[in-house]
Amino acid sequence: MHNVGTSIEQWSENPRLYFADLEAEVTAAVIAASADLALVLDGQGVIRDLSIRGPQQTELSDVRQWVGRRWVETVSVESRGKISSMLETAAREAASGGPETGAARPERQVNHPLSGGQELPVSYSVVPLGSQGRVLALGRNLGALAAVQQRLVDAQQSMERDYLRLRHTEARYRLLFEAVDEALLVVDANTFNVFEHNAAAARLLGENSRRIIGRPVIDFLAVPSQAGAQALLALGRNAGRGESDELRLAGNAAPMRMVVSLFRQENASLLLLRLIDLTGPAATAEDRPVSEAESLSLTQVVNAMPDAFVLTDMHGRVLAANPAFTNMLQLPPGDAVIGQPLDRWLGRSSVDLNVLISNLRQHGTLRLFPTTLRSAYGEPGQIEISAVAVADAQPPCLGFSIRDVSRRLPADGRSNRQLPRSADQLTNLVGRMPLKDIVGETAELIERLCIEAALELTRDNRASAAEMLGLSRQSLYVKLRRYGIQDMGQGAGSESDA
Incomplete structure (x- = not known):
């Protein structure tokens, strides 16, 4: 291990001892193998040659078109300052004879726009090549890392949305649980101990919350009613639902009816108990027929x-x-x-x-x-x-x-000819129109919007608009007449497209 460490240290301190006699082909092979993306720049920062390593050759076909362009023109606007800074640093190093021996080269991350609206993140370090101003830019493709980071961000946002939705659901449940006048208790299906209750149940049982939670629900019933209630709870646990004819609470002579429903929560079986006062107004309203x-x-x-x-x-x-x-x-x-x-x-x-x-x-x-x-x-x-x-x-x-709803205006005030803003608005047309009509109208709408956008960008220059859209001028005129698109610029009709 000591010999290896010494060897690496000697490489960094005296590279001429080992690499002075390398041929150009060997040097190029080493560069291509050590970097995902290697660029050779001239003194004006123009890319003269490049190398792409590994499977990125099919994924980054756009990179091949960089040769002959200035490096700063291949990156996004916010990355251009970093490119200029790296080129200035390389020029200073070339003028001073190179960087300090053993010094680490700083890396700068930039973004390259690609076709399809995608971006290629690359981390570059630059090395000056001789005194003629040539520069070698060695890049690491950060696309996989960016994709992982994006998935992490998406997962975090999804968790936050689910957590917020869960909190809202819990708040609605709590409000409903406490607002009803009927006494409700949630008990464990195995032990029949009270897990949760609402305010109406506390008033009916005559106990505060601390003395109710954790106690067997049987303890709150009169002794003659306990055996029947025990059988009813067992029935609800096994059959999913049960209802008693009449029972009485301890210290309360009023007859009650207990309705038991089984539900599951977090892999646990729970029972929802409804205690209905057979003499109260709720029972009277529930049991009487509609007049x-x-x-x-x-x-x-x-x-x-x-x-x-x-x-x-x-x-x-x-x-x-x-x-x-x-x-x-x-x-x-x-x-x-x-x-x-x-x-x-x-x-x-x-x-x-x-x-x-x-x-x-x-x-x-x-x-x-x-x-x-x-x-x-x-x-x-x-x-x-x-x-x-x-x-x-x-x-x-x-x-x-x-x-x-045929006369209902759209909520956002859009006209019928505007493009839907989401997939949900397109899927809402299912059942109202055949699929062929939906696809046909959407395609025509997109075509019309693209033509209008091209005319607006070119200030109604028909020749430029046709070239931008990849159409012949005659095809563009046919589509203009089909969609009834009028001149969009004030200078229309002056043959500005000639």
């Missing part, structure tokens, strides 16, 4: 709604509809829609209704589903649907609230 007057009022409200409302069976066949729905279909008032399948008017095909029914059966509710509604004369209109499934009704049914 005939209330049912009549609800029917009047639905019929007077400006938005369409449709009630169907679980297969999408219309059971009832309000007048607004028949108005949207341009049908006379009456029972013309009763018994008809909703997909007769809804969506471009039966796919939309099948998607709606599938989601309702799975999730129970659906909000702001965009689709189309065809009138009795086949005229389509843009609508949004919010729907709910009532599976425990007799018979089970689906309710659809339908809103006409």
Whole structure:
């Protein structure tokens, strides 16, 4: 090991002893093997030759076009000062006879713009070559490191967004948990110890929070009710849900009903207990049937709604509809829609209704589903649907609230001919237009915007705009007439493109 160290030290102190007789080919091979990117510059900073090592030859094909250009012109604007500084340092070293023996050469990181909007980060160190001003720039490709750093930043931002979303969800849960008047307790499914409770539960049990958390929920029940409650908790743990007929709390003679629901959190099984006072106003409101007057009022409200409302069976066949729905279909008032399948008017095909029914059966509710509604004369209109499934009704049914959005202005005030700003806005067209029409309109829109941008950049110089777009002048004129694009500059018509 000592001999190796001595050898390396001698290299740095007396390089002429070992490298003075190297041929140019050997020196070039050593340079190409030691650097990802090596540039040979003349005294004016123009790149005269370069070398790319390894798999970057296919990735950095743009680099081959640097030969003959000034080095400072191949980097981004913010990196040009670093290039000038490195060239000045190399010139001073050449004038003074070279750097101090054994001194480390500082590296500067610069960015090279590439085609496709990408950038190549490279860390350079420069070495003067003789007294004629030539400079050798040795670079390390930092692309892989930059990609890893970018992935790290993206992961950190994703974690921060998830953490913020989790905090908001927790805040909403806590607000709802504490705001309800019903006593709620969360207990461990294995030990039946209280894990969490709301303020209503503390008032009902007559205990403060410190004396409730961690205690078995059985301790808060009267002795005659404990055996039944124990069996109910075991049933909820095994079957996922259970409900008692009547039980009593310790020191409270009022009859209660306990409803048990199982859920999982962080690989742990928990039980949500609802304690319902059978003599309280909540139970009275829950158990009493809807009066005939209330049912009549609800029917009047639905019929007077400006938005369409449709009630169907679980297969999408219309059971009832309000007048607004028949108005949207341009049908006379009456029972013309009763018994008809909703997909007769809804969506471009039966796919939309099948998607709606599938989601309702799975999730129970659906909000702001965009689709189309065809009138009795086949005229389509843009609508949004919010729907709910009532599976425990007799018979089970689906309710659809339908809103006409064809006259709704865009939220950001954009015209219909402007390019959508995100993929979400393009995907919102699915179901409203065929894929062929979406792709065709988007392609035409992009083509028109590119032509307008080229004319604006060239101040309506048609020849320059055609060259910029890679078109012949005749092809450009054809597209101008197709899209109805007028002269964009004040000097139009003066044949500035001649």
